[in-house]
Amino acid sequence: MPSQDLILETKGLTKYFEALKAVDNINLRVRGGVHSIIGPNGAGKTTLFNLLTGFLMPTSGEIRYLGKEITRLPPYEISQLGMARSFQITSIFPDLTVYENVRIAVQSRLKACYNFFISFKKLRGVDAKTREVLGRVGLLDYAHSKARHLSYGLQRGLDIGISLATDPKLILLDEPTSGMDQKDSNQVIRMISEVSTKIPVVLIEHNIDIVLSISDVVTVLYQGGVLAHGTPSEIQKNDKVQEAYLGGY
Ligand SMILES: Nc1ncnc2c1ncn2[C@@H]1O[C@H](COP(=O)(O)OP(=O)(O)OP(=O)(O)O)[C@@H](O)[C@H]1O
Ligand SMILES: [Mg+2]
Known part of the structure; x- marks a missing residue:
C-alpha cells in the first residue's frame, strides 16, 4: 500500500x-x-524527469520534494536529499562481483563519515548494509558472481541495488525494461514491485501491460501536458487515453 x-x-x-x-x-x-508516467514518444516524460532531478531548469512552475522547494537546485543537491535516478547507462563494474558492486556504493556513501582507518565494527556495518540491499533486489544468491555474468534483467536489478545503497527516499526509473525480453523484464518488474513497498518509485514505462499490473497511480502525458491521471483501472477505461494512446499502441 502506498x-x-x-x-x-x-x-x-x-x-x-x-x-x-x-x-x-x-x-x-x-x-x-x-x-x-506513460505517454507516446516525445510526450515529455524524460524532460519531466530532467526537471525533477535538476538536470534541466524549468521555464516556469515549482517543484516541492519532502516539503521543501527544490525548483532551482542543482542535481547533486537534489541527489543529496535522497532522490535517486537510475540512468539507462549502467553504473555497474562488470568485472567485479555483485557483492563488490553494491559494497562500493555503500562505502562511497559512508566515506564522508569515515576516514582511512575503518574499524572492524564499521566494516561489519558495510557488510550488513550490502547484504540488506542485495536481499531487497533478490540478488543474495548471486553475490559472488561477476556482474558481467548476470542476465540483463538481473544487471538492471543490480543497478537499482546500487542506487538503493544510498538510502534514497524516492527512486526515478526511466524505462528500466527497455530492450529486454519478457523473462528479464518480468524479473525487473518484480524487483521494482518489491522495492516500492519500502521506497516510492516513479516509473516511466512504455509497456502498458507492465504499467497496468504494477502501478498504484498512473499519469498519462500527451504533448507535454497531463491527459489523464488515476488508478490503472481508471486509466484503462478513460476514453481520452484510449483515443490518444492505448488505441494507437
Ligand atoms: N534538450 C532538448 N532540446 C530540444 N528539444 C528537446 C530536448 N529534449 C527533448 N526535446 C524535445 O522535447 C519533446 C519531449 O521529449 P522527451 O524526451 O521528454 O519525450 P519522452 O516522452 O521521454 O519520449 P520517449 O518515449 O521517446 O522517450 C520532444 O519533442 C523532444 O524532441
Ligand atoms: Mg524518454
Missing part, C-alpha cells in the same frame, strides 16, 4: 525548448508505491 504522505509535487511545471513546449503546466502529486 503511503499517503505527499513526497513530490509540481505546480504548473513548464519547459520550453525554443518554441516547443515539451512540458506543459504539469501538476503532479507523488505519494508512494509505484507512480507510473
